[in-house]
Amino acid sequence: MKCGKVRDLFSSFAENAMDGKLSARVEEHLAQCELCRRAYDRFRTTLAMLDSIPEVDPPAGFHESVMAEVERIKRTTPAPVKWWRVDWQHVFTIRVPARAVAAAAVVVFLFAVAFQFSPVRTAVANWFTFQKPTNAPIQYIDEYAPPAPLPWNPRTSKQELLINIDSQKPGQYLLRLGTNNSSPLNFELKVGRTKYDGSVQKGQSSTIEIPAPPAGSVVVARILWRMGEQDRLQWIFLPSKLKARGKSENAILKDFAVYDMLRLISRQHGVAIIASGDLSKKIPYTRTDHASPDEAFYESLSKVGMRAEGVAESVYEVRPTR
Amino acid sequence: MLERSSRLKSDAQDRIDQFDERVIIERCKAGETSAFDELVRRYEKRVFNCALRITGNYNDAADVAQEAFIRAFHSIQTFRGDAKFATWIYRIVTNVYLDERKRSKAHRTTSLDEAIELEENSVTRQIEDGAPTPDEVVENKERLRALQKAINSLPDYQRIIVTLYHTQHRSYEEIAEILKLPIGTVKSRLNRARLALAEILESEPELFG
Structure with a gap:
């Protein structure tokens, strides 16, 4: 038996997990080959050491920190009401005051008519377009x-x-x-x-x-610019204050649109971001652990075919990857 | 030969624990936070130690362990119970770690401070145990540091397998299930990892001579 083959069998040999015939051949080889015998001794010492690695306690406050995060998640994601738990019988036997419903319908109708001719409509329409x-x-x-x-x-x-x-x-x-x-x-x-x-x-x-x-929030400026037939939309995320780069905080991003993520990163890291492209894309689960803005951008954006670049102190540009 | 059986609980006790655990998991699925709290309490030490040996340092271990529990919390509804909860949570830990690795372009660095922090911790434990002499403590500390360094140098999968087998006492079958690898692959990777470790440790004969 060759040395390489014998060494491939060290684990099985040490664990008594091979048939007697094969085991005898390994033993025979070890008796003859000084190098393999030494290697096997080392191997056994290593196994003993690995088995004696001590267990340590998790850091103080670990449990509390996990549960605090769980509580936070529970608070922010309301439990879905399952359709089979709804009391359907009750739903179909609800008594509805007919006059009140009729009155409400009339009010809604009048309001809709009034709205058509009011200046509020123009204002709302402008806001959306x-x-x-x-x-x-x-x-x-x-x-x-x-x-x-x-x-x-x-x-x-x-x-x-x-x-x-x-x-x-x-x-x-x-x-x-x-x-x-x-x-x-x-x-x-x-x-x-x-x-x-x-x-x-x-x-x-x-x-x-x-x-x-104000502190803790982000203002978003939207710029539509035109050159001939070409339209382009850009967003600029501005935090309450620009921080020097390098400050880092944690963030867990899940089911966020790029837009929300940029707001979050702008706020948390105090950086301005100039963005273009489809900001409604959803980013898959991303966690940024004490990452610098560069890293957080790089990772989460690469998942949706976009990229970020620092263009000046505390200013980043985000755009689709070409 | 290796005394693994002594660490394994009796079958009956194991079955009682598993039943108990199924009840806890059902309560978690029903949205009881206190049940999840109990689950974390049962597994935090294992999960943290597993993460510690895989990541090789205290801070990353805490992050990976916490993230694993949060993922478990998010997806507890999908846990069907045909595997053991332990198998499931170990799979989450390794996935969290591998995802983080993919995420961070930079290679893992083990700072000296973290290594010392880790060792101090195990040193205090050893002193509390009262057994070893100060010289032995220093030597153990050095050994553990060298060993962790050697483990850190293994490829991801080998390091994970070594951790699951030697520090978490998982069987080959369970490791294969956790990592979704054939048993043969698990065995050969573990053997390769052990040979590599023996090779590395040979270069420090004063500690392992």
Whole structure:
């Protein structure tokens, strides 16, 4: 028997788990081969050591931490009501006051009619269709910031809208939009209910002041920009305050849309994020353990065909992978 | 030869425990948090120690162990009970670990501090036991450190198999079920891992001579 074959059988030999004939051949080999005999001794010592690895207690507070997380999950995910547990008999025998139902129907009808002709309808319609150009006031607020070179250049296209996020003034962001393109590039920027229309071209940028959100929340600016026939939508997530990079916190992401994840990461890590692409995609279960924003982005976004890149201190860009 | 049978409980006791456990699991499925609390209490030491030997350090072990319990909580409804709960939870632990590994591009690093923390822990235990002399304690500590380092250097699957077999006392059949691998593969990988460990440990004859 060759040495290699004998060594393949060490475990079975040590555990007495081979038939007598084979076992005798291994023994015979060990008696003759000094090298294998030494190797087998070492092997036995190793087994003994592995078997004597001590058990340790989990860290203090481990149990409580697991149960606290379980409680949190329970609180945030209501137990589904199972259809077979519903008292169906009761459902079909509920007594409904007929007059009240009729009165409610009339009220709803009147309200719907009134709504058709009220200014509220226009406001609601505008809110849902911000992509339609409207005649909302255009605010050029260039006087807030002196023109300076944009700090970074997206590498993809000359027509690209350049976005500069300035957070020097506490409590507000200055978004400066610009382009390297010589023909005008129209944009609509919407933050909450406030809308800005404008256009930029090479050498003529536009600056918009956006109040920083209260601590712990994130404001999302949506920019629709047009170049000829081409429309593009970008989102900018702005936390209450930009933190220096490297600060890390835990997050468990499950069934989140990219949009929600970016809000979360912007808030938790205090970074601004400029995003484009389909943000409604659901990210599969992802956990970011004390990960830096780079890592969290990289991992969760790669699962939905997108990628993130740090473009400046505390500013990230997210876009679909080409 | 190896004394594995001494660690195994009697069949009858095992059956009682399993029945007891099935009741607890049914209560978990019905949404009783206290039942899940009991389940965590029963398994936390095993799960943590398994994670500790697989990840090779204390912090990652705590994260992997916690995550495993959270996954178990999320999917307890899908636990059908045709396998032992232990088998199921070990499978979750290894999956959590392998997922995390896939997730982090950077390779695992075992910091010296963590290794020391781990050893201190086992040292205190040994002192409490009262048996070994201080010299033996130091030597054991060194040995454990060298051994964990050697285990850390094994490929993922070999490390997991070594952990399940030697520290969690799982049988070949159970490991095959946990990892969804043929028994032959489990056996040959364990043998290879043991040979590799023996090889590594030979380079420290003062500890293992």
